Amino acid sequence: MKRKNILLSAILFPAVMAFAQQYGGMWIPTELNEKEMKDLGMKISAKQIFDPSKPSIKDAVVQFNGGCTAEIISPQGLLLTNHHCGYGQIQKHSSVEHDYLSDGFWAKDMNGELPNPGVTVDFIADIKEVTGEVLAGTQNLDAKAAQDLINKNLETVKAGFKLESWQKVVIKPMYYGNKYYAYIIETYKDIRLVGAPPQSIGKFGSDTDNWVWPRHTGDFSMFRIYAGKDNKPAEYSKDNIPYKPKHFLPISIKDKQENDFTFVFGFPGRTTEYLPAVAVEKVMNETDPAMISVREVALKTLDEKMRADAATRIKYASKYASVANYWKKWIGEVEGLKKSDAVGKKKKYEQTLISKNAQIKPTIDELNRLYTEQSPYALNRAYYSETVRNAETFTLANNFYNFVQAAESGKMDDRTAENFKARLSGIYGDYDAELDAKVTAKLLALYVNKTPKEFLPAGFEQYKNESQNLKTIEDLSKNSVITGRGSFNGATTYSDINKVFADRKALIQNLKSDPLMKLFSSLRETYMSTTDGKVTSLQDQIDVLQKKFMAQQMETDKDRKFFPDANSTLRVTYGQVKGSSPRDAVSYGYQTHVAGIMEKYVPGDYEFDVPKKLIQLYNTKDYGIYKDKTGDVPVNFTATNHTTGGNSGSPALDANGNLIGLNFDRQWEGTMSDINYDPRFSRNIMVDTKYILFVIDKYANAKWLINEMKIVK
Numbered sequence: 001m002k003r004k005n006i007l008l009s010a011i012l013f014p015a016v017m018a019f020a021q022q023y024g025g026m027w028i029p030t031e032l033n034e035k036e037m038k039d040l041g042m043k044i045s046a047k048q049i050f051d052p053s054k055p056s057i058k059d060a061v062v063q064f065n066g067g068c069t070a071e072i073i074s075p076q077g078l079l080l081t082n083h084h085c086g087y088g089q090i091q092k093h094s095s096v097e098h099d100y101l102s103d104g105f106w107a108k109d110m111n112g113e114l115p116n117p118g119v120t121v122d123f124i125a126d127i128k129e130v131t132g133e134v135l136a137g138t139q140n141l142d143a144k145a146a147q148d149l150i151n152k153n154l155e156t157v158k159a160g161f162k163l164e165s166w167q168k169v170v171i172k173p174m175y176y177g178n179k180y181y182a183y184i185i186e187t188y189k190d191i192r193l194v195g196a197p198p199q200s201i202g203k204f205g206s207d208t209d210n211w212v213w214p215r216h217t218g219d220f221s222m223f224r225i226y227a228g229k230d231n232k233p234a235e236y237s238k239d240n241i242p243y244k245p246k247h248f249l250p251i252s253i254k255d256k257q258e259n260d261f262t263f264v265f266g267f268p269g270r271t272t273e274y275l276p277a278v279a280v281e282k283v284m285n286e287t288d289p290a291m292i293s294v295r296e297v298a299l300k301t302l303d304e305k306m307r308a309d310a311a312t313r314i315k316y317a318s319k320y321a322s323v324a325n326y327w328k329k330w331i332g333e334v335e336g337l338k339k340s341d342a343v344g345k346k347k348k349y350e351q352t353l354i355s356k357n358a359q360i361k362p363t364i365d366e367l368n369r370l371y372t373e374q375s376p377y378a379l380n381r382a383y384y385s386e387t388v389r390n391a392e393t394f395t396l397a398n399n400f401y402n403f404v405q406a407a408e409s410g411k412m413d414d415r416t417a418e419n420f421k422a423r424l425s426g427i428y429g430d431y432d433a434e435l436d437a438k439v440t441a442k443l444l445a446l447y448v449n450k451t452p453k454e455f456l457p458a459g460f461e462q463y464k465n466e467s468q469n470l471k472t473i474e475d476l477s478k479n480s481v482i483t484g485r486g487s488f489n490g491a492t493t494y495s496d497i498n499k500v501f502a503d504r505k506a507l508i509q510n511l512k513s514d515p516l517m518k519l520f521s522s523l524r525e526t527y528m529s530t531t532d533g534k535v536t537s538l539q540d541q542i543d544v545l546q547k548k549f550m551a552q553q554m555e556t557d558k559d560r561k562f563f564p565d566a567n568s569t570l571r572v573t574y575g576q577v578k579g580s581s582p583r584d585a586v587s588y589g590y591q592t593h594v595a596g597i598m599e600k601y602v603p604g605d606y607e608f609d610v611p612k613k614l615i616q617l618y619n620t621k622d623y624g625i626y627k628d629k630t631g632d633v634p635v636n637f638t639a640t641n642h643t644t645g646g647n648s649g650s651p652a653l654d655a656n657g658n659l660i661g662l663n664f665d666r667q668w669e670g671t672m673s674d675i676n677y678d679p680r681f682s683r684n685i686m687v688d689t690k691y692i693l694f695v696i697d698k699y700a701n702a703k704w705l706i707n708e709m710k711i712v713k
Contacts, residue, residue: 024642024677025563026268026571028174028181029058030127033561037574041261043655049265049572052126057657058570059246061265061650062121062225065191069266069650070121070223073251073659074708077225077243078194079121080692081649082664083202084321086221089116090196091318096310101317104198106700113192113224115236121191121225124570125184130171133157134180143544150177157182166233174564175554176274176547183569188243190226190236195702197221197695198611199317204597206607207324211332211668213580213588215636215685216597219664220692222705249651252658252712253690255628256577256637258590263574264641264663264684266650268566271674274550276364277346278371280675284337286375287382288330290450294386295327297446301439305432307606315430323390329671336672336681345676357556363549370542377535380455384527387447391440392431393473396482397520399424404508412504421497428494433485437477441469455530457522476516481507483516566644573647575640580683582669590639591688593632594618613699625713626694635691637661638683644674652686658712661686 027033029050037046050058064070068085072078083090087101093114094100107113134153138146154171161169161182171182196202201218209215225243228234272279302320306313337343354361388394403420406412412420445466448456463469478485484494488510491499501507511517554562579590598618602608617623626633643650643663652661663686666673670682693711696702 029572041655044657055246060249063267065119068648071651072245072248079223083219083221085649088318106195106702119191123186128182130182131179176550188233194222200609213667214592249659250710250712260577261655262639264650266647268644269646271566276367278368281343288334290382291386292330298390332668332671340678342676360552374538377531380531387443391443392436393440433483437474441473457526480516573642577639591637592635626690633694634688641684643684
């Protein structure tokens with residue numbers, strides 16, 4: 001696999017002592033700093049961004065399928081998100097005969113839009129702070145008693161909300177449990193695929209360019225929300241109608257200038273900006289490198305087969321992209337943490353806090369002790385969890401292990417069994433047992449070589465040899481019912497899972513005698529006995545102290561603006577369109593163009609091939625209204641918005657609340673912003689709306705979709 005190691009020669013910049021975000025931050029939309037946003041150039045009010053009582057921009061922003069963000073861009077519920085967010089759905093509709101991944105898909109009209117069972121979008125109807133109610137009575141209790149009371153209070157608070165039948169309430173802790181917020185959520189369940197460019201546009205640059213700038217990727221796909229005839233959420237039905245939104249986003253195709261105000265609205269997944277220095281040090285030097293090493297082996301093994309076989313490429317496309325995404329992100333994160341001197345910066349900040357508040361020193365000392373004690377267990381957890389996650393044969397074995405445990409403890413009722421079978425069917429749907437036997441064999445060797453003897457089952461040193469493991473695991477795999485290669489009850493888990501599970505008692509006995517299950521069971525039971533309880537117990541103690549440390553930071557540092565860490569709730573981040581200078585003598589502009597696609601073009605390459613139609617449009621300069629002042633079509637641009645996973649598909653908006661881009665990535669030099677936002681390096685990467693509309697209009701000839709939208713020229 002190709003990848004560019006662009007950070008190894010980076011010089012260290014002087015550490016920044018202050019923790020001023022310089023427009024970094026993921027702000028709760030009910031608590032925006034309107035003055036600062038307007039000083040940067042925003043023309044609208046905070047109420048126009050979030051207002052529960054009347055239509056506002058938040059009514060056009062949804063959480064897509066539980067993980068990404070999407071936005072409504074027409075009065076008929078047309079939805080825009082990233083290509084990689086819709087990738088799984090595009091893959092499911094694809095086959096060798098109808099390869100929508102390679103060829104793209106564009107419905108000719110609404111009748112041609114494709115349903116996606118199980119896919120949902122969530123609207124946030126309102127946000128309420130409920131800290132006082134949730135923490136009532138907990139002030140003088142120990143940690144366990146306080147949490148027990150919090151749990152009771154949470155149920156009471158939830159029950160107090162008056163909801164419509166299609167609504168639910170979710171209460172989320174913020175600032176490590178020092179505050180709580182309630183979210184009123186409305187979920188729509190009939191979501192149909194409308195259009196997607198070929199992956200030579202939607203994934204242009206693939207793994208080589210992932211997390212990298214300059215970028216030239218048309219990372220977008222289009223869906224539509226359908227509703228019942230009352231415009232309320234409804235299960236899929238051919239009689240459903242396009243959803244009529246309270247608000248949809250106008251799309252601007254005006255040229256961008258450096259330092260233009262921009263804000264991103266979405267559902268960032270997880271950040272840990274307020275960890276102590278010792279925690280960041282462990283991530284940088286231990287757990288991230290461990291997880292990187294496991295995924296590197298898995299990806300290399302999958303890549304060899306995917307390049308040689310088209311069916312495998314289609315089957316494993318979404319899975320491979322998912323594994324590769326964070327593998328590369330962690331590489332950038334480690335380098336970025338080192339480069340920005342995140343540990344040194346945090347140590348200095350901790351000393352500053354102690355000089356202002358002596359009560360903070362015992363908290364930091366105890367955090368240092370706990371993280372140091374936890375370190376070997378956390379490292380083993382990183383290797384074990386990544387091995388089981390990326391060796392799908394072990395993932396299956398883990399599921400079957402849980403099945404046996406539940407059945408023998410009397411917890412396997414019919415509903416649980418059906419859920420279990422459904423989960424297995426999902427894994428088998430894109431599982432190649434022979435290929436994964438190779439992945440499992442190699443990862444087992446890595447695990448045994450990296451794991452201290454006290455964390456290994458007796459006799460496991462025999463699995464240090466990778467080439468020997470390849471034969472051993474293949475022999476076990478081809479005779480095992482869990483891989484679907486061995487039969488049971490006259491069927492395999494591939495061919496008829498119901499028949500396999502018809503005689504549960506016999507199946508349990510088969511599993512107990514299965515050598516592959518015995519191998520995994522030994523591995524799991526040793527991990528559970530040596531590591532799981534210890535790492536969890538220490539983490540519980542760390543969490544209690546982290547809550548205290550967070551409160552102490554907020555009480556002591558009155559000059560710092562604190563935002564809550566991301567936790568998949570709706571947030572606003574804002575900044576400016578801006579290029580970057582990440583290394584000595586290296587300077588990046590803020591905008592790329594179609595010409596740059598052609599500069600990277602490699603005919604037939606799976607990462608850098610370019611569709612013939614796009615080449616034709618480039619050669620004839622048939623750009624229509626989508627070119628900018630350079631005479632070319634802008635493709636991607638960067639800004640200083642503070643984003644993370646979950647912001648994929650988030651709308652990037654201008655000073656007037658018009659859509660100007662679609663967030664899809666971060667610049668590699670700044671991926672450490674999940675832990676340490678540094679304004680010198682942190683840039684989010686967006687698809688320009690001009691390129692999105694150009695592809696829909698000129699490339700796909702889907703003008704019927706353009707006609708739905710409100711274009712701001």
